[in-house]
Amino acid sequence: MAVSRSGKAGLILLGVVLGAVVGGGAGLLGGLAYTELAATSGFEGYSGFVVAYWLVAGIILGMIAGPIIAARRLRT
Numbered sequence: 001m002a003v004s005r006s007g008k009a010g011l012i013l014l015g016v017v018l019g020a021v022v023g024g025g026a027g028l029l030g031g032l033a034y035t036e037l038a039a040t041s042g043f044e045g046y047s048g049f050v051v052a053y054w055l056v057a058g059i060i061l062g063m064i065a066g067p068i069i070a071a072r073r074l075r076t
């Protein structure tokens with residue numbers, strides 16, 4: 001299946017968006033699990049900051065991994 005250049009760019013952009021969504025969900029679950037397992041303090045919202053950090057880290061990693069996976073899928 002031949003995909004045009006603009007089609008490839010659209011699929012890679014879709015990979016960025018989907019990667020951010022999946023990474024954010026994984027980061028949220030990871031952050032919640034970490035606060036439970038490490039028993040982080042709830043003082044002045046510290047546990048919320050920990051979850052937010054994990055969420056942002058997941059989004060960034062997803063935005064990096066998403067287009068890489070999309071580009072590899074387009075090559076095959």
